[in-house]
Amino acid sequence: MSLLPRPPDAVLPLADLLGGPLRDRHGRIKRKLRVSLTDRCNFRCPYCMPDSPDFMERADRLSRAGLQRLLRLFVAELGVTHLRLTGGEPLLRRDLEAVVAECGSLRALGLERISLTTNAALLARRAAALKAAGLDDLNISLDALTPDTFARLSGNREVQPVLDGIAAARAAGLPLKLNAVIVRGVNEDEILPLTRWAMAQQLPLRFIEFMPLDGRHEWSQQRVVTQAEILQHLRGEFEIDPQPRGSDPAAYFRLRGGTGAAKIGVIATVSNPFCSSCDRLRLTADGKLYPCLFSPKGVSLREPLQAGASEAELTALIRDTVWHKDAGYVAHPGYAERRIAMNSLGG
Numbered sequence: 147m148s149l150l151p152r153p154p155d156a157v158l159p160l161a162d163l164l165g166g167p168l169r170d171r172h173g174r175i176k177r178k179l180r181v182s183l184t185d186r187c188n189f190r191c192p193y194c195m196p197d198s199p200d201f202m203e204r205a206d207r208l209s210r211a212g213l214q215r216l217l218r219l220f221v222a223e224l225g226v227t228h229l230r231l232t233g234g235e236p237l238l239r240r241d242l243e244a245v246v247a248e249c250g251s252l253r254a255l256g257l258e259r260i261s262l263t264t265n266a267a268l269l270a271r272r273a274a275a276l277k278a279a280g281l282d283d284l285n286i287s288l289d290a291l292t293p294d295t296f297a298r299l300s301g302n303r304e305v306q307p308v309l310d311g312i313a314a315a316r317a318a319g320l321p322l323k324l325n326a327v328i329v330r331g332v333n334e335d336e337i338l339p340l341t342r343w344a345m346a347q348q349l350p351l352r353f354i355e356f357m358p359l360d361g362r363h364e365w366s367q368q369r370v371v372t373q374a375e376i377l378q379h380l381r382g383e384f385e386i387d388p389q390p391r392g393s394d395p396a397a398y399f400r401l402r403g404g405t406g407a408a409k410i411g412v413i414a415t416v417s418n419p420f421c422s423s424c425d426r427l428r429l430t431a432d433g434k435l436y437p438c439l440f441s442p443k444g445v446s447l448r449e450p451l452q453a454g455a456s457e458a459e460l461t462a463l464i465r466d467t468v469w470h471k472d473a474g475y476v477a478h479p480g481y482a483e484r485r486i487a488m489n490s491l492g493g
């Protein structure tokens with residue numbers, strides 16, 4: 147079922163080509179760009195990474211100068227106000243602080259926020275430097291507190307470095323949110339412990355439904371723990387008040403009970419997609435623009451960049467690609483027919 151009206155026109159209108167906000171044919175305006183800095187990762191989360199990842203060649207990655215040129219266009223010419231650096235694992239980039247600092251120079255052109263999504267295992271030693279470089283906030287993935295379950299969901303990694311990373315981010319004064327993907331038969335029994343822990347730490351927590359974007363093709367509808375089920379797990383211990391829906395992809399709920407009160411979020415891409423208000427775009431480390439998580443393929447911006455395309459040509463290509471953005475998961479529920487997995491696309 148599509149919540150979106152059918153596109154009136156398949157051709158980018160002249161007015162959109164000439165300027166104004168970056169808009170798709172469903173009327174959604176894009177303000178947020180997720181920038182994958184690498185497809186490599188120090189974890190092997192089964193819901194994300196293929197069994198035998200075929201990582202991109204470093205030579206195929208956008209150069210730092212190329213990346214900054216594109217980001218400048220997105221901000222100054224196309225109205226993007228929020229950059230989220232992601233991956234793969236962005237902390238594998240030794241030059242991450244420099245990338246953040248370079249993004250900082252775009253604030254004068256309209257950029258409002260620079261965020262990072264990370265597994266945090268390598269964060270402890272770099273949190274202060276990232277803050278100093280101009281990072282505004284972090285999303286940290288934490289799917290379990292129990293060491294065995296954490297190991298199952300990370301490819302045999304330890305949870306303690308992640309907890310150390312979280313502590314270091316807080317000590318550095320970086321605001322953060324926790325994200326937990328819940329997979330049936332693996333970590334439903336972490337829903338309550340994670341909630342209690344986040345509440346005790348006074349950290350915002352969001353649960354994420356398992357999406358059909360895993361590199362191993364192990365997703366099935368049966369393995370999705372839906373928003374309704376997540377809330378059911380919490381109901382035994384907490385009173386739950388739904389909060390008014392904002393522009394965030396998560397639905398929020400106020401919890402009362404246990405050791406106090408807290409707000410948790412659920413990103414219900416599968417059971418309750420938020421595609422009709424999606425304001426995001428994705429750029430891969432090799433410079434492909436994916437207008438949607440479920441886009442079958444990306445459009446290379448790196449090739450025209452390397453071939454000497456002008457700013458006007460690049461802007462027109464981006465506007466045209468975004469204009470043709472599909473309705474999203476609402477239009478094609480189930481597996482996305484494509485070769486790219488989440489570690490390449492950026493979450």
Ligand code: SAM
Binds near residue numbers: 236354358359492493
């Ligand atoms: N490595 C970093 C991390 O894990 O936070 C950043 C990249 S990761 C691809 C970004 C987010 O995508 C993480 O929160 C991860 O849990 C989420 N993710 C990956 N595969 C997913 C899937 N199949 N369904 C739902 N979320 C997924």
Ligand code: SF4
Binds near residue numbers: 187188191234489
């Ligand atoms: Fe790595 Fe993040 Fe994917 Fe896990 S979810 S394999 S940490 S990129």
